[in-house]
Amino acid sequence: MEIAPVEDKFYLINKPKFWTSFDVVKKVKNLGQFKKIGHAGTLDPLATGLLILCVGKFTKKIDYFHELQKTYEGSLILGKSTPSIDLETEIDQEYPIEHITKENILDCAISFIGHSKQLPPIYSAVKLNGQRLYKHARAGIKEADLEIKWREIDVYQFEITDITIPEIKFKIVCSKGTYIRSIVRDFGQKLNSGAYLNSLIRTKIGEYSVDNSMSIEEFQVANHEII
DSSP: OOOOOOOSEEEEEEEOTTOOHHHHHHHHHHHHTOSSEEEESOOOTTOEEEEEEEEGGGGGGHHHHHHSOEEEEEEEEETEEOTTSSTTSOOOEEOOOTTOOHHHHHHHHHHTOEEEEEOOOSSSSOEETTEEHHHHHHTTOOGGGSOOOOEEEEEEEEEEEEEETTEEEEEEEEOTTOOHHHHHHHHHHHTTSOEEEEEEEEEEETTEEGGGOBOHHHHHHHHHHHO
């Protein structure tokens, strides 16, 4: 006798690098044979870490999870920039870094803490005129030619965990809708240089930790055990 997959709950999934958040949702939906599923908080393809997937009646709680603060750990590279502000696109500009000191870096991080406005990256899923920004970008439209709307964010913590110039490692705790790539872009600009995001993992959503999450492979094994 077959046992149906568990509906009406949520799953903590560790998103693999290069997968989109939608890829994860689609895979888990197929593995679990779920009729209704959604996720709370998109991760970029090159980012890894915690995704919360809600199934069945728990999809009504997506907004609750989405509102929770997010914790990220990652690294940025000073002195170079890319159009996507990460390694999805090639380096397009180089900048001086000789003038940047450890004190400059620490002070710069502190300046981001609090309430502020942020311009989302052109390579993002934010919609403008009914179309995702990344589609405008891939069509060759420049950021200056688009009226991208500023969004309000809160940064509760910005800790520099290691400085080995040009690489800077960090931990950021922030509100929903915050683009870490935008923080990295603005970080480089504030230091009169440039920067791009080298790596990123979302370690927490509220008190839910990636340490308690399942990989896609682990979900597959667990799912096969209950079917």
